[in-house]
Amino acid sequence: xxxxxxxxxxxxxxxxxxxxxxxxxxxxxxxxxxxxxxxxxxxxxxxxxxxxxxxxxxxxxxxxxxxxxxxxxxxxxxxxxxxxxxxxxxxxxxxxxxxxxxxxxxxxxxxxxxxxxxxxxxxxxxxxxxxxxxxxxxxxxxxxxxxxxxxxxxxxxxxxxxxxxxxxxxxxxxxxxxxxxxxxxxxxxxxxxxxxxxxxxxxxxxxxxxxxxxxxxxxxxxxxxxxxxxxxxxxxxxxxxxxxxxxxxxxxxxxxxxxxxxxxxxxxxx
Numbered sequence: 001x002x003x004x005x006x007x008x009x010x011x012x013x014x015x016x017x018x019x020x021x022x023x024x025x026x027x028x029x030x031x032x033x034x035x036x037x038x039x040x041x042x043x044x045x046x047x048x049x050x051x052x053x054x055x056x057x058x059x060x061x062x063x064x065x066x067x068x069x070x071x072x073x074x075x076x077x078x079x080x081x082x083x084x085x086x087x088x089x090x091x092x093x094x095x096x097x098x099x100x101x102x103x104x105x106x107x108x109x110x111x112x113x114x115x116x117x118x119x120x121x122x123x124x125x126x127x128x129x130x131x132x133x134x135x136x137x138x139x140x141x142x143x144x145x146x147x148x149x150x151x152x153x154x155x156x157x158x159x160x161x162x163x164x165x166x167x168x169x170x171x172x173x174x175x176x177x178x179x180x181x182x183x184x185x186x187x188x189x190x191x192x193x194x195x196x197x198x199x200x201x202x203x204x205x206x207x208x209x210x211x212x213x214x215x216x217x218x219x220x221x222x223x224x225x226x227x228x229x230x231x232x233x234x235x236x237x238x239x240x241x242x243x244x245x246x247x248x249x250x251x252x253x254x255x256x257x258x259x260x261x262x263x264x265x266x267x268x269x270x
Contacts, residue, residue: 014051014055017042018048018051018052019055021038021042021052021055021166022051022052022054022055022056022058022059022166023055023056024038025052025053025152025166025167025168026055026056026059026060027059028153029056029060029152029168032105034106034107034151034152034153034154035152035154036153036154037153037154037155038153038163038166040159040160040162040163043160043163043165043166044160044162046082046086046161046162046165048162049161049163049165050086050165050166052165052166053165053166053167053168053169054228056166056168057088057089057168060091062089062091062093062094063091063092063093064090064091064092064232064236065090065091065095065236065237066089066090066119066237066238066239067088067089067090067221067225067230067236067237067238067239068088068089068090068147068169068171068174068238068239069085069086069087069217069218069220069238069241070085070086070088070164070169070170070241071084071085071086071161071164071241072209072211072217072240072242073209073210073241073242074211075209080158080160080161081161082161084220085211085220085221085241086161086164086165086169087221087224087225088168088169088171089168089171090171090174090237094171094173094174095173095174095175096173096174096175096267097175098175098176098178098265098266098267099266099267100175100268101268101269101270102173102268102270103269103270104249104251104270105150107150107152107172108148108150108172108269109150109151109246109249110148110149110246110249111146111147111148111149111194111246111247111253111255111267112146112147112148112149112194112242112243112244112247113144113145113146113193113194113242113243113257113259113265114144114145114146114210114239114241115142115143115144115145115187115190115207115210115214115239115240115259115262116143116144116145116176116237116238116240117139117140117141117142117143117214117218117238117240118139118140118142118143118179118235118236119138119139119140119235119237119238120138120140120235121232121233121234121235121236122138123138123222123226124226126138130219130222130223130226131219132215132219135215135218135219136184138222139184140179140235141179141181142179142180142182142187142262143179143180143262143263143265144176144192144257144258144259144265145174145175145176145177145239145265146175146255146257146266146267147171147173147239148171148172148174148249148267148269149171149172149246150172151167151170152167152168173267174237174239175265175267176237177257177262177263177264177265178263180262180263182261182262184215187207187213187215188207188208188213188215189206189207189208189213190206190207190243190259190261191204191205191206191260192204192205192206192207192243192244192257192258192259192260193205193244193257193258194247194255194256194257195255195256195257195258196247196253196254196255197253197254197255197256198250198252198253198254199253203244203245203247204244205242205245206243209242209243210240210242211240211241214240214241214243218238221238221240222238243259244257249269250269251269251270252268252270253269254266254267254268254269255267255268255269
């Protein structure tokens with residue numbers, strides 16, 4: 001299941017510097033290894049960082065199953081100097097089963113609880129802008145999801161938005177709960193909770209921190225991927241951004257996430 005964009009449009013013209021960095025990041029993800037820290041000056045521009053990510057995605061040649069939106073909590077924008085969210089692919093090779101296990105990796109930062117949408121690929125044939133009034137026709141269903149995020153560079157903390165964008169949006173793993181139908185009118189402000197069952201601690205959240213409403217994040221992402229000709233030939237997933245804080249991960253942790261009205265999802269870090 002290759003992205004049609006790769007087959008139809010080939011590779012965009014990029015600088016050698018962008019290609020070299022994209023190659024290194026793709027190799028690090030494929031081999032699950034650390035890179036030395038990339039100079040902030042090379043990735044601080046979000047547009048250049050996005051070019052690096054797009055090149056890394058092409059080089060990786062994994063099977064995309066959808067997209068993730070990142071930086072969807074506006075309270076973080078000032079710290080990150082962000083003006084809008086970003087997006088990256090989700091991959092079959094880093095997708096796990098609900099109630100399943102994910103191997104521990106030393107580069108893991110933490111776990112996030114999100115609202116995920118299954119989207120009809122017919123959206124790519126729609127020649128108008130996606131809005132709140134028409135987005136529902138493309139939604140197959142909604143599910144709670146846990147995303148595991150991490151670095152592929154030797155870092156202690158995120159120092160700029162471009163570092164997140166260039167590195168596959170920091171995505172390492174992804175799991176969804178059961179797909180369900182749900183009224184979009186009710187999704188604006190839903191209580192959520194991500195629980196570390198091993199540490200016996202709850203981390204409450206709310207869907208309203210995701211651009212005010214996960215639907216806003218979904219609409220933004222669908223318009224962005226179509227604008228960038230990132231076309232998939234099958235129905236796909238979209239994760240809309242974390243409704244909770246990022247919860248640190250240790251080997252052996254069992255995470256369970258619950259979104260009121262949508263059900264639950266769990267993943268063990270083995």
